[in-house]
Amino acid sequence: MKAVVITRFGGPEVLEIQDVPKPQPGPEEVLVNVRSTALNRADLLQRSGRYAAPAGEPQNISGLEFAGEVAELGTNAHRWRKGDGVMGIVGGGAHAEFVTTHQDAVVAVPSNLDWSAAGAVPEVxxxxxxxxxxxxxxxxxxxxxxxxxxxxxxxxxxxxxxxxxxxxxxxxxxxxxxxxxxxxxxxxxxxxxxxxxxxxxxxxxxxxxxxxxxxxxxxxxxxxxxxxxxxxxxxxxxxxxxxxxxxxxxxxxxxxxxxxxxxxxTVLRARSLQEKITITAAFAEEVVPLLAKGTIQPVIDSVFHLDQCQDAHRRLESNETFGKVVLTIS
Ligand SMILES: NC(=O)c1ccc[n+]([C@@H]2O[C@H](COP(=O)([O-])OP(=O)(O)OC[C@H]3O[C@@H](n4cnc5c(N)ncnc54)[C@H](OP(=O)(O)O)[C@@H]3O)[C@@H](O)[C@H]2O)c1
CATH class of the missing domain: 3.90.180.10 (Medium-chain alcohol dehydrogenases, catalytic domain)
Known part of the structure; x- marks a missing residue:
């Protein structure tokens, strides 16, 4: 699969799109075909060598959030079906075509959000x-x-x-x-x-x-x-x-x-899986219905294709953004 790889620590120029092995879902995990993701300050820090990913997460592929379709199910993952639209947060690796996560650490994407909008939701x-x-x-x-x-x-x-x-x-x-x-x-x-x-x-x-x-x-x-x-x-x-x-x-x-x-x-990234499942459930209960009704909405500053990841990093680093910098993956 294609992923944004941090080839060494430095400015946006160190980012390259490379072919890397596709992750395999564990028994209770889903493999998600990522359709959109977004940038966060943590990605800029990780790229420049000032914020290592937590143990067990990819060290050279940033990305804390995703929206996409369930592509494969682990042997004990029965909550979703292939093709379901889901979104969630992960400790890293989401700036890629596929990501794996626990089946309870994702929520259904409300039908009124397109992929760009959904990718701008989870982390913030x-x-x-x-x-x-x-x-x-x-x-x-x-x-x-x-x-x-x-x-x-x-x-x-x-x-x-x-x-x-x-x-x-x-x-x-x-x-x-x-x-x-x-x-x-x-x-x-x-x-x-x-x-x-x-x-x-x-x-x-x-x-x-x-x-x-x-x-x-x-x-x-x-x-x-x-x-x-x-x-x-x-x-x-x-x-x-x-x-x-x-x-x-x-x-x-x-x-x-x-x-x-x-x-x-508070920090989200370094929390245990159980803590992430708990906050995702609270988000599903109280916030997702508001998104689904359009009472609240993701605010998108700009949308880049994954191939334009360097420009996307420059945009976020400019401090001129209003809302999210989204990366789409086709
Ligand atoms: N604890 C967690 O789990 C967690 C999770 C997500 C984000 N965060 C943190 O939450 C903050 C916001 O994240 P975000 O993704 O929403 O950020 P963002 O969209 O990138 O916006 C950050 C904004 O902060 C302002 N800013 C930048 N440097 C500043 C400085 N030196 N002094 C004052 N203002 C400054 C800029 O706006 P203006 O200068 O125009 O006001 C900038 O656009 C970041 O610090 C991020 O690291 C923490």
């Missing part, structure tokens, strides 16, 4: 939904989402709105805040440079009537983490999901004490 909607669950998000709460125009940010914004919350966000690009309003963002805070984060708590007071944010989905880390603490409500929950803005920051611990804040960290 599962990440956003799982983070909101971990943070104990409830209807009526105020949620702040850093990097609101990102793939995860736009998924989170839509889920928050659909489940009865109010979504607010930050971005370094004012235009992304405006565009995110079409997906349910109530208002946004533009971060022209990190120093303006000192004003984040003023924004929080303004938009929440002095209450502060009940939940913060921190996709950026660095100074965003520190500034968020000041903008949070009593007993607020911050969940750290990404660190594009840095892994270190100066934190006022007394904010955490006084407000009795909960600080949570």
């Amino acid at each position: 909607f599962i990440t956003a939904h799982d983070a909101l669950r971990q943070a104990g998000f409830k209807a009526g709460e105020n949620v702040l989402i850093h990097a609101a125009g990102s793939g995860v940010g736009l998924a989170a914004t839509q889920i928050v709105k659909a489940l009865g919350g109010r979504a607010f966000g930050t971005s370094r690009t004012p235009d992304k805040i405006e565009r995110a309003k079409a997906f349910g963002l109530e208002s946004g805070f533009s971060v022209s440079e990190p120093s303006v984060l000192a004003e984040l708590s003023v924004f929080a007071d303004d938009v929440t009537g002095g209450r502060g944010f009940d939940v913060v989905l921190d996709l950026n880390g660095g100074p965003y983490f520190a500034a968020s603490l000041e903008a949070m409500a009593l007993r607020g929950r911050l969940i750290l999901i990404g660190g594009v803005a840095g892994g270190k920051t100066d934190v006022d611990l007394y904010q955490i004490l006084r407000k009795r804040l909960h600080i949570i960290g």
Whole structure:
């Protein structure tokens, strides 16, 4: 089968389409003929040698999500039939024509989504939904989402709105805040440079009537983490999901004490199979029906063919994207 192979660590030029052995499904697994997949920050990090795939996953083929047709069934896999459309997350190897995964780690693709749209769903909607669950998000709460125009940010914004919350966000690009309003963002805070984060708590007071944010989905880390603490409500929950803005920051611990804040960290990729099955089931129950009804939708920045994987990596790395960079496979 064809796959995007990381031939050595470096820039997008190290990626090559190569013929590699097709994976074989284990007893409870399905082999999926991947019709579309998408890029994630983890793929960029893996390509540049800063994020090794978990043990047991292909080290030189990136790709954390897929949508496609069931092509073969393991000897004990009876949940799906050949030809069923499924989508899900894996620990690696999805930038390829075929991928294997446990039969319970996939969900049916809603009939209103074409392949490009389906490939843009799993990683960001599962990440956003799982983070909101971990943070104990409830209807009526105020949620702040850093990097609101990102793939995860736009998924989170839509889920928050659909489940009865109010979504607010930050971005370094004012235009992304405006565009995110079409997906349910109530208002946004533009971060022209990190120093303006000192004003984040003023924004929080303004938009929440002095209450502060009940939940913060921190996709950026660095100074965003520190500034968020000041903008949070009593007993607020911050969940750290990404660190594009840095892994270190100066934190006022007394904010955490006084407000009795909960600080949570999360990663999807390194979780056990059982944990992935559990979050996929929660996603199937609460999010997939919203996708099927069109209440929420994948937001696609751009679509590339697998052969154009280098250009796709350049596009994501530009930080100009609004939503997902999708790779199609014919
Ligand atoms: N924990 C997990 O399991 C998990 C799963 C998926 C994703 N993630 C993380 O979640 C974050 C979002 O992922 P995604 O795929 O949705 O990202 P994405 O679509 O690539 O968007 C990321 C956006 O972040 C902003 N950004 C980049 N560098 C920044 C910096 N130094 N300071 C502030 N903003 C910056 C950029 O938008 P603007 O500059 O225009 O605002 C960029 O477009 C990433 O950090 C990713 O690693 C974590």
